Amino acid sequence: HPFSITSAPGDDYLSVHIRTSGDWTTALKKLFSK
Known part of the structure; x- marks a missing residue:
């Protein structure tokens, strides 16, 4: 899958x-790179 949550729970x-x-x-x- 291409999505990973990388923030910590706190x-x-x-x-x-x-x-x-x-x-x-x-x-x-491309949308977010603008």
Whole structure:
């Protein structure tokens, strides 16, 4: 799966790493890169 939650349970934020592994995740990366 291309999504990994990388923040700790006690953090005040949610950190998610997304691996580009297809058309949908590539488009998502382009959206956030703007």
